[in-house]
Amino acid sequence: MEAIKTEGLTKHFYEPLRRQTVIAVDNLDLVVEKGEIFGFLGPNGAGKTTTIKMLLGLIFPTSGRAWVLGNPIGDRKTRQKVSYMPENPYFYDYMTGEEVLYFYGGLFGLKGPSLKKKVDELLELVDLSEHRKKQLNGYSRGMLQRIGIAQTLLNDPELLILDEPTSGLDPIAHREIRELLIRLKEQGKTIFLCSHQLSDVEMVCDRVGIMNKGKLVTVGRLEDLLKVGEMEIAVEGLDPSQVEQVEKIASRIYKKDGDFLVYAEGEEKAQEVIDFVRNNGGRIISMVPLRRSLEELFVEIVKEEG
Amino acid sequence: MKRRLWLIIVFLLVILLQLKVDTYRENYKPGGTTSFGYISREVLATALMGLREVAASLLWLKIEDYFHSGEHEKITPLIRIITWLDPHFIEAYSSGAWHLAWNSEDWRLIPSAEEFLKEGIKNNPDKYELYADMGWLFYDKVKDYEKAIEWYKKAASLPSPPLVKRMLAHSYERAGRIEEAIKIWKELVEEGNKLVERNPNNFEAIFDRDVAVHNYNMCIIRKVDRAALAKKPKTYYLTYQVYRVSPRILQVRARTNLPELSRIRVSLVDADIERRKKESLGWQLMNVTEYRDVWPQVKGGEMKTDIDLTDALKYPLKGESFILALSFLPQTQPIPVQDYVGWLGEGMTGKDVIVVHTSPPGKKMEKSTTLTLEEILGQQTLLLKEVK
Amino acid sequence: MVIWNIARATFKECTQKKVMWILLGVALLIIGLSFIFSFFAPSERLVLIKSMGLGAIYLFGAGIALIVTAGLIPTEIERRTVHTVLSKPVERWQFVIGKFLGIALVLFMNLILMGIALLIVIMGQGSVRAEGFVKALVSNARILEATLLLFFYLLILSAFAILFSILTTTNISIMLSLFVFVVGSLSDYVESLINVSQNPLTQIFLKALHLLVPNFGNANIYNPVIHGYIPPGEFLYLLLAIAYALSYSLILTSISCWAFAGKEV
Structure with a gap:
């Protein structure tokens, strides 16, 4: 059973002022497996938040179907096992930090000492224990973000849908959240992570999907997506004539103080290079498969799409 | 479908409830009918939005203004x-x-006053005040003591101050029903005694009790004195002349041997006044002429008074002929005069005295003459009529 | 449980709103300013204090109901607080009912405060205390009876404001609800017009209007309360009038729940 599955999920918005229909999500097929951290990327207006809102039953698909934890979207019982943190979360700012958690806990049907214990734990976790009696309108952006994360953990969820969870955080809190995400994953939870912080995604996500203009452009394992197929092989101890021969096999070569960086396209070519070097008395210093950064991939895709 | 059914059922319930509520709504609604001629828009809006009583109180203030500025005609509609x-x-x-x-000061409006009080009584049947007002209207203004008794009885049957019962006793006395008057004064004395016993420092109760004692005693004395009058009645006469002083101003000069300070009622009304009154529905009786004066006094065997009809609104003189009447009504006389003639004219006799078949039967003097419109409107000063 | 949670949060939210306290403050000020009637005779002054006070409660109660209620759900949507709530295991109808109950608590608190303030002012009048404190308190407690009846009718108004605010915007909701309130307040006059009118078509129209529009006028039992007498069958009247208000609110709230269930937030 998948944590999230959509089939041809589509959402049109009618904009009365411009008298036109905007296709926010276009025929989205997406599968998020249980237990993985799925990074959901895309520029602003790509349809990420619209997709999330459909998954949570806040808005309704124009066409297509979707399931969350095996149940069709809009099912109340499913939401018991899901938690959501919206982008730039706004909470009832007349409540104090602990009141908000008590309130949301109540919505999950928690009460009494177990709720109190949970609230205490979570406030400790997000380091807000000393501000628990303070009204939210006195909280900084980072504190609000941390309360937002705390409230997603109230119900011990199977699936967390997080929209920009690390924006507005200082570097230390940022790292703590990142570690928290990994810890949650280790507990077997599924995390659907929307983020602009590509470094976060790159560091914690198993798979990513990239949306642009309502369409899912790319989806796959992060390693697969970032792999470009080139090997960077550092070589030493070859004389120049031999280097010329290597150049024929490799796609390009950089010379540096008698060392060479040989780039080989594909595994076969790489093996050929390695064999050649070994047979001719050279030494392989290092061998690194080349990867793009996620940022490069992202920019490339968005540019391609225009 | 289920939703629609649900809505329809609940809505039918709502309609049924409102229909039922409407049957009780009478108790809370505005009373009677009216026109909005004199009401300002602000007050109307105040009233419409549920602040009816505030609006009423604000208008009440306005009446005060009209009263002081003399705009009396605006008061009644308000x-x-x-x-x-x-x-x-x-x-x-x-x-x-x-x-x-x-x-x-317009006799034509007395039936309106009566109707108005009746409406108030209909809306407030449990309060004594308006019954007592009705009693006072008949006692003081109309001088119909039987009717005054009727209303004061009703007022006294509701929780009310002792004054109401005292007025009932006075009404009985004026109506010549002296035994009933004495009975009430006696009751008042007993009630007063009880109150004073309970609280000897209640000065109000002491005062009320003393008034009752005084009136009780006076009634007993008069009962004996006036019983003697009937045994040897005195012959009285009343003659008068009617002069026209100027157009619409008449003068009546009467000669009589009635006691000093006797009051002669002078009235001048349309000959067909009853028909005219019936025809003029509503508040303004534009076609009715009704002049009455209850105050002219006998001084030194003479009574002289002017009938001033120059106010053409009050005295439209729309008819062709009018009846001028002078009456002596023993019931309405001041007490010193009644000491001579009795409550109901028991001490009176003579060819000018008429027997009135009331219960108990009474006597009065009444002499009338007919005046034509020309006679009233004519220019030169003239003796119009001589009534012997 | 969920509904109660939302109701409590709504109550808390409303009591944090300045506008509610300002309206309540002005109403209490008007109720308290009764000494300006000192030039009236005591009995008239009492009538004026009671009628002004009850009138102020009527209008300001409605004002609070309108302004506080109409903004409630649109604000949640605008500030996106609704997302975190509805993504929890909360049904849409639970959210609407919770909001409605929260408002009911707010209105109840406001009306009770205003009613008690008026009662205190009335008891402060020398002419009232003269008849004995307990007796006066009992006879004037009917101020609270009228206020309580008004509470049920303001529920209708709030139910309208909620419905209109789901279908339109806060401001349009306030205007529409105000319109309904004014028309509904005229119910006694509409009913009277039915009898005055000669035209059967007009009569049918007025009767239909009378039965369809929420009759806020039903809450106006002020005349007997002001003059301190109890009309026959008042207890039954109160029961019927309350049942009417609750049924009407039920209809509106049902529609609100369905409308909100289909609303994209």
Whole structure:
């Protein structure tokens, strides 16, 4: 059973002022497996938040179907096992930090000492224990973000849908959240992570999907997506004539103080290079498969799409 | 479908409930009917939005202004609106009726005052005030003591101050029903004694009791004195002349041997006044002429008074002929005069004295003559009629 | 449980709103300013204090109901607080009912405060205390009866404001609800017009209007309360009038729940 599955999920918005229909999500097929951290990327207006809102039953698909934890979207019982943190979360700012958690806990049907214990734990976790009696309108952006994360953990969820969870955080809190995400994953939870912080995604996500203009452009394992197929092989101890021969096999070569960086396209070519070097008395210093950064991939895709 | 059914069922329930609520709504609604001629838009809006009683009180203030500025004609319609807005504003009925009967000095409005009080009584049947006002209207203004008794009886049967019962006793006495008057004074004395016993420092109760004792004693004395009058009645006469002083101003000069300070009622009304009154529905009786004066006094065997009809609004003189009447009504006389003639004229006799078949039977003097419109409107000063 | 949670949060939210306290403050000020009637005779002054006070409660109660209610759900949507709530295991109808109950608590608190303030002012009048404190308190407690009846009718108004605010915007909701309130307040006059009118078509129209529009006028039992007498069958009247208000609110709230269930937030 998948944590999230959509089939041809589509959402049109009618904009009365411009008298036109905007296709926010276009025929989205997406599968998020249980237990993985799925990074959901895309520029602003790509349809990420619209997709999330459909998954949570806040808005309704124009066409297509979707399931969350095996149940069709809009099912109340499913939401018991899901938690959501919206982008730039706004909470009832007349409540104090602990009141908000008590309130949301109540919505999950928690009460009494177990709720109190949970609230205490979570406030400790997000380091807000000393501000628990303070009204939210006195909280900084980072504190609000941390309360937002705390409230997603109230119900011990199977699936967390997080929209920009690390924006507005200082570097230390940022790292703590990142570690928290990994810890949650280790507990077997599924995390659907929307983020602009590509470094976060790159560091914690198993798979990513990239949306642009309502369409899912790319989806796959992060390693697969970032792999470009080139090997960077550092070589030493070859004389120049031999280097010329290597150049024929490799796609390009950089010379540096008698060392060479040989780039080989594909595994076969790489093996050929390695064999050649070994047979001719050279030494392989290092061998690194080349990867793009996620940022490069992202920019490339968005540019391609225009 | 289920939803629609649900809505329809609940809505039918709502309609049923409102229909049922409407049957009780009478108790809370504005009373009677009225026109909005004199009401300002602000007050109307106040009234419409549920602040009816505030609007009524604000209009009540306005009446004060009209009264002081002398715009009397605006008062009555305004009071009608006040009682419509707040049918339990007793003060408004009370003073509205007072305005009509006394303040306007227009005898044609007395039936209106009576109707108005009746409406107030209909809306406030459990309060003594308006019954007592009705009693006072008949006692003081109309001088119909039987009717005054009727209303004061009703007032006294409700929780009310001792004054109401005292007025009932006075009404009985004026009506010549002296035994009943004595009975009530006796009751009042007993009630007063009880109150004073309970609290010897209650000065109000002491005063009320003493008034009752005094009146009780006086009634007993008069009962004996006046019983003697009937045994040897005195012959009285009344003659008069009617002069025209100028157009619409007449003068009556009467000669009589009635006791000093006797009051002669002078009236001049349309010959067909009853028909005219019936025809003029509503508040303004534009076609009716009704002049009455109850105050002219006998001084030194003579009575002289002017009948001033120059106010053409009050005295339209629309008919062709009018009846001028001078009457001596023993019931209405001041007590010193009654000491000579008795409550009901027992001490009177003579060819000018008429027997009135009331219960108990009474006597009165009444002499009338007919005047034509020309006679009243003519220019030169002239003796019009001589009534022997 | 969920509903109660939302109701409590709504109550808390409303009591944090300045506008509610300002309206309540002005109403209490008007109720308290009764000494300006000192030039009236005591009995008239009492009538004026009671009628002004009850009138102020009527208008300001409605004002609070309108302004506080109409903004409630649109604000949640605008500030996106609704997302975190509805993504929890909360049904849409639970959210609407919770909001409605929260408002009911707010209105109840406001009306009770205003009613008690008026009662205190009335008891402060020398002419009232003269008849004995307990007796006066009992007879004037009917101020609270009228206020309580008004509470049920303001529920209708709030139910309208909620419905209109789901279908339109806060401002349009306030205007529409105000319109309904004014028309409904005229119910006694509409009913009277039915009898005055000669035209059967007009009569049918007025009767239909009378039965369809929420009759806020039903809450106006002020005349007997002001003059301190109890009309026959008042207890039954109160029961019927309350049942009417609750049924009407039920209809509106049902529609609100369905409308909100289909609303994209």
